[in-house]
Structures are given as structure tokens and as C-alpha cells.
Amino acid sequence: MSLRPALRLLRLELRRGWRRLATAGVGIALAVASLVFLFALGFGLRVTLLGEVFPLDRLEVAKEPSSLDLLGVRLPLGGDTLDPAMIEQLRQIPGVRRVYPKMKLTVPAVASGGGFMFGSALQTELVVDGIDPDLVADEVGPAFRMPATGRDVACRRDRDCGDDAYCALAGLASLTGSCRPYLPVLVSHHLLELYNGSLRRAYHLPQLDPERVIGATVDLTVGASMLRADPRRGVARERVRLVGFSDRAIPFGLTLPIDAVRELNVRFGSARAADAYHSAIVELFSPKDARQVIAAAEGLQLVVSDRGARHAAGLLALVMAIVAAVGVAVLGVAATSVAHALFLSVDGRRREIAVLRALGATRGDIRGMVVGEAVAIGVAAGAAGVAIAAAGAVVVDRLAARWVSGLPYQPDGLFLIEPWLIVGGLAIAVAAAVLGALPAVRRSAGPDPASTLSGS
Amino acid sequence: MIQLRSVSRAFDAQRPVLRGLNLDVAEGEMVAVVGRSGAGKTTLLNVIGGLDTGYQGSVEVSGRRLAELDDRELSEFRNRSVGFVFQAYNLLDHLTVAENVVLPSVFARARVGAGGRREARERALAALAAVGLTDRCDDRPAVLSGGERQRIAIARALLQRAPVLLCDEPTGNLDEATGADVAELLQEVRRARGVTVVVTTHDRAIRRLADRVLELRDGLLLVGWGGAGETAP
Numbered sequence: 001m002s003l004r005p006a007l008r009l010l011r012l013e014l015r016r017g018w019r020r021l022a023t024a025g026v027g028i029a030l031a032v033a034s035l036v037f038l039f040a041l042g043f044g045l046r047v048t049l050l051g052e053v054f055p056l057d058r059l060e061v062a063k064e065p066s067s068l069d070l071l072g073v074r075l076p077l078g079g080d081t082l083d084p085a086m087i088e089q090l091r092q093i094p095g096v097r098r099v100y101p102k103m104k105l106t107v108p109a110v111a112s113g114g115g116f117m118f119g120s121a122l123q124t125e126l127v128v129d130g131i132d133p134d135l136v137a138d139e140v141g142p143a144f145r146m147p148a149t150g151r152d153v154a155c156r157r158d159r160d161c162g163d164d165a166y167c168a169l170a171g172l173a174s175l176t177g178s179c180r181p182y183l184p185v186l187v188s189h190h191l192l193e194l195y196n197g198s199l200r201r202a203y204h205l206p207q208l209d210p211e212r213v214i215g216a217t218v219d220l221t222v223g224a225s226m227l228r229a230d231p232r233r234g235v236a237r238e239r240v241r242l243v244g245f246s247d248r249a250i251p252f253g254l255t256l257p258i259d260a261v262r263e264l265n266v267r268f269g270s271a272r273a274a275d276a277y278h279s280a281i282v283e284l285f286s287p288k289d290a291r292q293v294i295a296a297a298e299g300l301q302l303v304v305s306d307r308g309a310r311h312a313a314g315l316l317a318l319v320m321a322i323v324a325a326v327g328v329a330v331l332g333v334a335a336t337s338v339a340h341a342l343f344l345s346v347d348g349r350r351r352e353i354a355v356l357r358a359l360g361a362t363r364g365d366i367r368g369m370v371v372g373e374a375v376a377i378g379v380a381a382g383a384a385g386v387a388i389a390a391a392g393a394v395v396v397d398r399l400a401a402r403w404v405s406g407l408p409y410q411p412d413g414l415f416l417i418e419p420w421l422i423v424g425g426l427a428i429a430v431a432a433a434v435l436g437a438l439p440a441v442r443r444s445a446g447p448d449p450a451s452t453l454s455g456s
Numbered sequence: 457m458i459q460l461r462s463v464s465r466a467f468d469a470q471r472p473v474l475r476g477l478n479l480d481v482a483e484g485e486m487v488a489v490v491g492r493s494g495a496g497k498t499t500l501l502n503v504i505g506g507l508d509t510g511y512q513g514s515v516e517v518s519g520r521r522l523a524e525l526d527d528r529e530l531s532e533f534r535n536r537s538v539g540f541v542f543q544a545y546n547l548l549d550h551l552t553v554a555e556n557v558v559l560p561s562v563f564a565r566a567r568v569g570a571g572g573r574r575e576a577r578e579r580a581l582a583a584l585a586a587v588g589l590t591d592r593c594d595d596r597p598a599v600l601s602g603g604e605r606q607r608i609a610i611a612r613a614l615l616q617r618a619p620v621l622l623c624d625e626p627t628g629n630l631d632e633a634t635g636a637d638v639a640e641l642l643q644e645v646r647r648a649r650g651v652t653v654v655v656t657t658h659d660r661a662i663r664r665l666a667d668r669v670l671e672l673r674d675g676l677l678l679v680g681w682g683g684a685g686e687t688a689p
Contacts, residue, residue: 012550016550351546352548356563357507357534358505358534358540358546359535360531360536360616362528363527364528450499453502453546
């Protein structure tokens with residue numbers, strides 16, 4: 001087949017029959033639109049679920065706790081922490097990029113304050129986690145690092161201590177104290193979403209703007225509890241300052257630099273608490289490595305605590321496979337419409353094709369002309385399909401933003417139309433049209449031009 | 457120029473259309489083939505023109521033995537070496553006159569005669585000038601008379617400067633006067649370009665212009681009567 005004659009014949013044919021060809025491509029356009037729309041939705045949800053809700057390139061592993069069931073009561077036997085040797089073993093697993101140990105605060109803590117945010121000061125029991133500041137360096141930068149202690153500066157009020165410290169009074173009745181740096185703290189996006197979506201309504205509190213609450217401070221009383229506290233241990237008072245939001249922060253509670261939590265755990269516990277990690281975030285080179293890393297971690301008697309990622313990924317993969325199968329079936333049906341249209345077209349042009357053969361067209365030229373028509377149908381239908389899908393995505397995104405706002409975990413957009421999805425949509429449209437054209441292609445080169453012309 | 461040896465063609469084993477037919481046509485000669493309908497005149501032209509390859513025997517045109525050519529070579533032969541003029545014109549109605557005329561150049565493989573679109577149009581205009589229809593180049597065939605359409609078909613056949621013109625009843629759909637004009641045009645073309653013409657016809661005007669008239673009867677070619685010296689009955 002020579003390209004030049006085929007293209008020139010195609011140009012002439014498109015001028016005559018573009019409406020017929022466009023009609024033949026409607027089915028493919030709708031099928032491609034459905035496929036691209038659903039795949040874009042699937043990929044968008046995948047990004048949200050696996051990137052934000054269940055990140056798959058990071059796994060949290062913890063030691064399986066030992067316990068004893070006694071008359072229906074589960075008694076912990078201890079030994080549920082990771083020591084530095086175990087952390088090092090995790091680093092040696094192939095596919096692991098970095099390991100970030102995490103440490104829970106092992107004494108109760110109560111936060112109080114926040115009057116300027118909530119309208120009145122609140123007091124609440126809190127869960128506190130400590131994480132490696134490197135884990136969130138790409139999100140919040142150096143703001144989450146442990147502050148330098150500095151020299152002891154006497155003060156009477158916060159303004160005496162500058163922007164990065166507050167005045168810690170010597171006692172409840174004391175009028176003087178010394179400047180202490182704020183402890184940086186992170187809050188998860190989920191917590192903010194839950195607060196704005198649900199909690200604030202239940203407690204009649206104002207909605208929080210994440211940009212405006214950065215820098216807010218609350219007092220943290222470690223060792224105190226609204227439930228049960230050990231008065232013999234005393235308390236430690238710190239003032240924490242919100243430096244950012246992160247999905248790597250503990251979902252419900254406050255997240256401090258791990259050194260701060262380590263210091264508190266040692267103070268309220270023992271020196272061994274300094275190396276007792278409660279879990280570790282294992283960062284992978286690729287989500288594809290997850291299977292082997294999980295297996296290796298399980299070999300170290302560790303459990304992967306966020307299997308939701310794998311379940312979500314598996315569920316999404318299943319849904320998208322079903323979408324693909326349905327899409328292929330719909331495309332197959334659409335291809336038959338192209339087959340029908342082109343077959344009739346070729347049959348109606350038998351005499352014309354015979355004339356072209358008499359004038360020097362090879363069988364390949366004729367086949368090329370029909371394939372070219374199919375490609376033109378495919379390209380036009382694919383482009384229309386992708387455009388319909390993109391328009392549909394914009395409409396649905398806008399409707400979703402208008403009608404279902406305020407839900408937790410709501411992403412910026414439900415759809416993700418990657419360039420390769422557009423190219424893929426065009427490619428499968430062309431492939432479907434060309435496959436549908438095959439009977440017509442065979443038919444076009446089949447008839448003997450002599451007998452066709454002699455039949456006049 | 458054209459040499460047929462023992463050429464037989466049968467669509468039905470009981471009734472062969474051509475039976476061991478021999479024919480020699482010299483360069484620049486005009487041969488008219490007459491015969492009753494169904495005698496095999498069109499089949500003879502199709503065999504000479506490489507449209508029908510289901511024959512037995514030997515067909516040689518312009519020094520090329522057609523049986524030895526594959527589909528691509530046969531297509532190139534039809535494009536470069538022969539021009540077809542059909543009784544039913546066989547113009548494509550969705551193309552303009554100029555586009556119809558230029559159509560053979562679409563399939564020209566070699567650069568010679570292929571050229572660009574501008575060159576193709578110039579050649580189409582030259583071919584249309586040769587048949588006196590330059591002013592109709594942008595019209596559609598449907599608005600033209602039968603005689604004009606046949607002239608365009610002749611212009612199309614002339615475009616690639618083929619040395620052989622095969623005309624199948626070129627005046628069969630035309631009235632007597634128009635047919636005479638088309639016959640004159642064929643004669644002019646033959647003289648001006650020195651092409652070899654094989655024409656099947658019932659038209660006395662064409663028979664009179666031919667160098668030889670052969671009759672096809674029972675699948676055999678008989679030395680005909682008439683020709684250039686034929687007088688009107």
C-alpha cells in the first residue's frame with residue numbers, strides 16, 4: 001500500500017462523505033467517552049484514596065503485641081515496641097527507601113486554650129505521637145524541627161520572649177518566669193476535615209480556615225488527665241504551636257517532633273523509653289515493592305497496620321478491570337456499527353473502486369483508502385469521546401463541589417485525566433474503527449474490476 | 457505495440473468468449489473491433505488493458521508480457537501504458553471535472569507524471585484543452601452532456617500520456633452527431649500524439665476512421681471489412 005494515493009483518495013472521500021463517516025463514529029465516540037470518563041474517575045479516586053487516605057508508597061509497621069486472654073480480659077504482656085536494631089533490619093529490606101520511627105507519648109496529656117480559634121477556651125484529652133521531622137520536611141519544611149533551647153531569659157509576659165518563645169511562669173502564682181520555645185505541632189488534614197464537617201456542627205463551634213489557624217498555640221499539660229492521672233509523677237507544661245497540616249500526622253491527635261516525645265517519655269518513664277518506638281513508617285521506592293516489603297516485615301514478626309491501602313488498591317483495580325471489560329464490550333458493539341457502515345459504503349462504491357483500479361490503483365491503494373476512512377472515523381470519534389468525557393468531568397466536579405461540599409476527605413477534583421489517557425482514548429477509538437473496517441477492507445480489494453465494469 | 461497469441465478466455469467452460477485469438481496492432485495504428493453484443497469485445501479490451509488476468513495465452517503490450525506482472529506492476533501498467541475510455545464514461549460524480557481528469561496521477565508511482573497538485577492541475581487543464589473543455593474544469597460531471605462527459609473521459613485517458621488507448625463503445629451512449637465529434641476527437645488525438653487505439657464499436661463513423669476493422673465472432677477475430685476505405689452503405 002502506498003500512503004500518498006491513499007491519503008489523496010481519503011481527502012476526496014472525506015469531502016464527499018464526512019457526514020456518513022461521522023455518523024458511523026457516533027457509537028465509538030460514546031464508548032470512548034464512557035471509558036475515559038470512568039477511567040478518569042477511577043484514577044482520580046485512586047490518587048485520593050492511595051495518595052491521601054491510604055498512601056501505598058508508605059507502610060506503617062508495628063510489633064505484634066503479646067497478650068494473654070484471661071476470663072475474657074486481654075492482658076498485655078509488653079514487648080510491643082521496636083528497638084533500634086529492629087529499625088535497622090527494616091532499613092535493610094530490599095525496596096525500602098527510608099524508615100521513620102514513630103513514638104507514642106506514653107503518659108496522658110490534656111490540651112487547653114484555643115480561645116481565639118473556637119471563641120472560648122477548650123480543654124480536651126489528647127493522643128500525642130512523635131514523628132521524625134524528616135518525614136514531613138517536604139510538606140512543612142524546617143518549621144517542625146525541635147527548637148533550640150537557647151539561654152535562659154527571664155520574662156514577665158509572652159511579648160518579652162519574641163516570636164518563637166513564650167513566657168513560662170515559675171508557678172501558678174508567680175509573676176515571673178523564663179522564656180521557652182514553642183514546641184511545633186502538626187495536625188492531620190483528616191482531623192481538620194472531621195472538625196469542619198462534623199464536630200463543629202455538634203458543638204456549635206466556628207469553621208476553621210486552615211490558612212488562618214497556622215501559628216495558633218495551646219497549652220499542653222503532660223501527665224495530667226481528665227480520666228485518670230498519677231499525681232505522684234507530677235506534670236510537665238508545654239505550649240505547642242501549630243506549624244502545619246499533614247496526612248502523615250496522627251489522624252486524631254497532636255503530632256510532635258519525635259525528640260520532644262522521647263524526652264517526655266524518658267522523663268515520665270525510664271531511660272529505656274528513649275529507644276522504644278511504637279511503630280515505623282517504611283517508605284518504599286515504589287508501590288510495586290509493597291508486596292515483598294510486607295512479606296519481609298511479617299518475617300520480622302511485624303504487622304502492617306494500614307492494610308486499607310492494599311484493600312483499596314485491590315478494590316479499585318477490580319472496579320477498573322470491570323470498567324475496562326464493559327468498555328471493551330461497548331467498543332466492540334460500536335465497532336460493528338463502523339463495520340456495517342463501511343461495508344455498505346464499499347459495496348455501494350464497487351463500480352467506483354473498479355474505475356480506480358482501471359486507472360492504476362493497486363489493491364493496496366484501495367485497502368489503504370478504506371483503512372484511512374476508518375482511521376479518520378477513529379480519530380474524530382476518539383477526539384469527540386475524550387472531549388465529551390472531559391466536559392462531563394468538569395460538570396460532575398462542579399456539581400460535586402456545589403452539592404456535596406463539607407464532606408471529610410473531599411478532594412479538589414474527582415477526576416484525573418492524564419495525557420496518556422487522552423492518547424489511549426484516541427488509540428482505542430482508532431483501533432476499534434480499524435478492526436471494524438476489516439471486513440470492508442477485504443471486500444474493497446476483492447471484486448474483479450473487469451467484471452464490475454463489464455456489468456454496465 | 458500489441459501482440460496477442462493464442463489468447464483464450466472463458467467465464468463458462470461450455471462457452472469460451474475468446475478462442476485462441478491472435479492479434480498484432482502496430483504502434484500508432486487504430487483498430488476497430490466490431491461484433492454482436494456479448495461477442496467478447498469488452499473482454500478483449502480488458503485482457504489487453506490488464507484488467508482481466510484470467511486468460512490463457514500470451515498478451516504483450518509495449519514490450520511487457522502481462523502474465524508476468526504482479527498486481528502492483530499490473531496497476532502501474534494500467535496507469536502508465538494504457539488509457540481506458542468506457543461507454544458509460546465512468547467519471548466519479550463527487551469530483552470536479554479537473555479532479556476526475558487528474559485521478560490517474562494519484563496512482564502514479566514514479567516521479568515522472570506524479571508531480572505536485574499544481575502540476576497535476578496544469579496537466580489536467582492541458583488534457584482538457586486537448587478535448588476542448590477547459591472552461592468546464594470546475595463543474596461536476598452530472599451537469600455535463602454525454603458528449604462532454606466522454607470528452608472528459610478521453611482527457612483522463614490522455615493524462616498519463618499512455619501510448620495505448622482502449623475505447624469500449626465510446627460513442628455507444630451518444631447521438632449520431634455527438635458520436636461523430638467524439639470519433640473525430642479520437643482521430644485527432646491519435647494523429648497528434650501517435651497513440652495506438654483499439655476501439656470496440658458499432659459506430660460507422662469510427663469504423664471509417666480506423667486503419668483496420670476486425671470482427672469478433674464465435675471467439676475468433678476475423679479480418680474485417682471496411683476500415684479507412686469503407687464507404688457508407
